Amino acid sequence: MVTMLSLPFVAVVILVCMSLAAMLFKRNMIKIVMAVHVMGSAVNLFLISLGYREGGVAPIFTNSPGGVMVLPAPQALTLTSIVINIAVVALMLSFAVSLYRRYGTMDTRKMRLKG
Amino acid sequence: MMEHAPALVIAFPLFAAFASHLIGRLGSRIRDIWVFASLLLTWLFAVFLNLEVMQRGTYAYTLGADISSLASPAGFPVRIVLVIDGMSALIAFMAVSVTLASFIYSRRFMERVSGGGESADRYCSLVLLFLAGMLGMGLTGDFFTLFVFLEMTSISSASLVAFFRKGSSFEAAFKYMIISAINALFLLFGIGMIYSQYGLLNMAAIANEMVLNFSFLDKVALSLIVSAILLKLGSVPVHMWKVDVYQKVPSSVAVMCITSSLVGIYVLSRILFSVFFSMSALTGWMIVCLGSLSIIVGVSMALPQKDLKRMIAYASIAEIGYVMLGIGTGLAGMSSTFGTVALSGGVFHIINDALDLGLMFLIAGAVFYATGKTGISKLGGIAHRSASLSVLFIIGMLAVSGIPPFNGFVSKLIMYESVFCLNPVLSVIGILGSILMLSVFVKVFASVFLGSPYKGKFREIPLSMTAVMWIFALLIILLGLFPGLALDGLVSPAVEALLGHGIYMGVII
Numbered sequence: 001m002v003t004m005l006s007l008p009f010v011a012v013v014i015l016v017c018m019s020l021a022a023m024l025f026k027r028n029m030i031k032i033v034m035a036v037h038v039m040g041s042a043v044n045l046f047l048i049s050l051g052y053r054e055g056g057v058a059p060i061f062t063n064s065p066g067g068v069m070v071l072p073a074p075q076a077l078t079l080t081s082i083v084i085n086i087a088v089v090a091l092m093l094s095f096a097v098s099l100y101r102r103y104g105t106m107d108t109r110k111m112r113l114k115g
Numbered sequence: 116m117m118e119h120a121p122a123l124v125i126a127f128p129l130f131a132a133f134a135s136h137l138i139g140r141l142g143s144r145i146r147d148i149w150v151f152a153s154l155l156l157t158w159l160f161a162v163f164l165n166l167e168v169m170q171r172g173t174y175a176y177t178l179g180a181d182i183s184s185l186a187s188p189a190g191f192p193v194r195i196v197l198v199i200d201g202m203s204a205l206i207a208f209m210a211v212s213v214t215l216a217s218f219i220y221s222r223r224f225m226e227r228v229s230g231g232g233e234s235a236d237r238y239c240s241l242v243l244l245f246l247a248g249m250l251g252m253g254l255t256g257d258f259f260t261l262f263v264f265l266e267m268t269s270i271s272s273a274s275l276v277a278f279f280r281k282g283s284s285f286e287a288a289f290k291y292m293i294i295s296a297i298n299a300l301f302l303l304f305g306i307g308m309i310y311s312q313y314g315l316l317n318m319a320a321i322a323n324e325m326v327l328n329f330s331f332l333d334k335v336a337l338s339l340i341v342s343a344i345l346l347k348l349g350s351v352p353v354h355m356w357k358v359d360v361y362q363k364v365p366s367s368v369a370v371m372c373i374t375s376s377l378v379g380i381y382v383l384s385r386i387l388f389s390v391f392f393s394m395s396a397l398t399g400w401m402i403v404c405l406g407s408l409s410i411i412v413g414v415s416m417a418l419p420q421k422d423l424k425r426m427i428a429y430a431s432i433a434e435i436g437y438v439m440l441g442i443g444t445g446l447a448g449m450s451s452t453f454g455t456v457a458l459s460g461g462v463f464h465i466i467n468d469a470l471d472l473g474l475m476f477l478i479a480g481a482v483f484y485a486t487g488k489t490g491i492s493k494l495g496g497i498a499h500r501s502a503s504l505s506v507l508f509i510i511g512m513l514a515v516s517g518i519p520p521f522n523g524f525v526s527k528l529i530m531y532e533s534v535f536c537l538n539p540v541l542s543v544i545g546i547l548g549s550i551l552m553l554s555v556f557v558k559v560f561a562s563v564f565l566g567s568p569y570k571g572k573f574r575e576i577p578l579s580m581t582a583v584m585w586i587f588a589l590l591i592i593l594l595g596l597f598p599g600l601a602l603d604g605l606v607s608p609a610v611e612a613l614l615g616h617g618i619y620m621g622v623i624i
Contacts, residue, residue, distance in 0.1 A: 016304070023293065036296045043303050050311045074310070077259055081303060084266045088296050091270060095277060095289040102282035111286055 015042035132243035201608030221367035269295035305339030348379035361428035366480025399447030409436030460529030
């Protein structure tokens with residue numbers, strides 16, 4: 001049974017599968033980095049949808065209007081993981097740029113460690 | 116001051132890492148003194164943690180709480196909790212000691228290979244960040260902090276892999292970064308699944324909940340988390356990144372990379388022993404199978420290698436396999452005597468691996484320092500130029516392949532005997548692996564050290580590098596002759612800590 005609330009989880013699974021496939025089969029370094037970022041976003045989406053409660057308000061107790069609140073912990077986790085993800089992607093892109101300068105190509109098939 | 120040692124041991128290298136860049140402006144000598152002093156202080160904190168654990172037993176440290184030993188004021192843990200027990204204190208001590216040795220070794224080594232200056236500043240701060248990540252992974256008591264520190268080690272070690280700024284080192288770094296991005300995200304995905312059911316992130320509290328209701332989703336999360344950590348430590352089906360990384364990274368950092376693999380083993384065993392202990396029979400067999408595969412593949416792939424560091428990297432895959440064999444048997448036979456014995460063999464082998472493979476990598480680095488080469492066929496007759504290097508290589512070679520007077524023999528013998536009770540085939544694989552390992556290293560010894568004297572330019576190896584290598588060698592001999600020292604003092608508290616999941620949960624709940 002697919003309700004509106006389970007839609008994000010379906011999207012998460014599709015995004016993770018897509019990015020894994022891209023990492024395995026794509027030869028272009030930029031596309032691989034994009035796949036890593038998409039996977040990171042998928043996991044962030046997963047965390048955020050875990051914490052969502054239908055009709056919930058922001059989890060701030062002061063002057064709260066009452067009623068259901070969304071969970072605070074997944075939001076904190078997602079914030080941390082976004083920052084980490086950006087660091088990873090930036091580092092990978094800088095490697096890709098340096099590799100492009102050395103070899104003049106983005107194709108991973110044309111560069112291979114020997115041995 | 117001292118009651119905050121668990122937090123300080125992580126915070127201090129983190130602070131020193133960023134400060135070393137600023138202090139580097141004052142001059143390279145001051146920066147070296149600063150880095151050395153901060154490593155020494157961190158080492159003292161780690162020693163203190165070990166002494167404290169011996170006195171108090173397992174204890175928790177809550178970050179930011181008024182009473183640091185009170186982990187869950189409202190019945191469940193709300194803050195980040197560090198758990199210090201025999202095993203995590205041992206791992207922290209090992210990580211700091213190896214980093215300290217590697218730093219002393221690297222001073223002259225990096226001067227020669229990178230030319231000092233700005234890049235030496237970068238090197239120091241990356242090494243310190245790497246250390247802080249490893250310590251965090253070792254001491255943390257909750258899953259999310261584990262993820263953060265895992266990413267910290269990945270990012271800093273990937274930057275160190277690319278340190279030489281050659282095309283091939285960027286390739287290795289890119290490959291390593293893809294692998295570590297995948298493993299960190301898998302880990303986070305698994306953590307999210309667990310969080311969705313229990314609303315908790317603390318390992319001990321989750322273990323406490325899982326005793327009552329263990330669901331199918333937990334199994335999915337377990338498989339995600341275990342595959343993530345296997346990627347991190349480079350066991351067989353996912354070992355391909357490891358050889359590239361070890362070949363390209365500076366030798367002094369390769370020693371630390373080995374230690375970070377061993378920290379990965381610790382994290383694996385912590386999760387399997389303390390959180391998912393109800394699945395121990397199944398996971399134990401899985402780890403045992405992967406471990407024996409690692410032994411076979413690692414040793415047989417080491418044989419045809421043409422590069423010294425690449426060959427040692429394959430040998431390190433096999434050695435990780437031995438540790439997994441011991442720990443897996445400990446899981447599969449959790450309540451039996453042979454399981455406990457195998458586990459203590461595995462834990463002892465963690466220490467021995469860091470020493471033996473560390474020594475081999477340091478020797479490879481020294482050969483590179485002296486000649487500027489690592490290709491096996493390009494070298495030859497080094498023994499005529501440096502006798503002490505060849506004696507060190509013989510010690511390391513015999514210790515790695517488990518020959519009697521050295522430490523590798525003790526831990527491997529413990530494992531052969533106990534693994535036999537689980538399945539005789541496993542000890543056959545273990546012994547065969549050791550014999551093949553000896554043949555690999557003898558072949559390399561013959562072609563690198565023996566033969567007509569080395570003709571090319573041979574730089575004198577500085578005292579600091581030789582001294583560090585001899586310290587490793589002396590520890591290898593010491594632990595080989597008096598294994599009781601390590602087995603009673605370090606290994607048995609660690610084994611008790613891993614097996615006592617009740618105590619682990621009791622500290623938090």
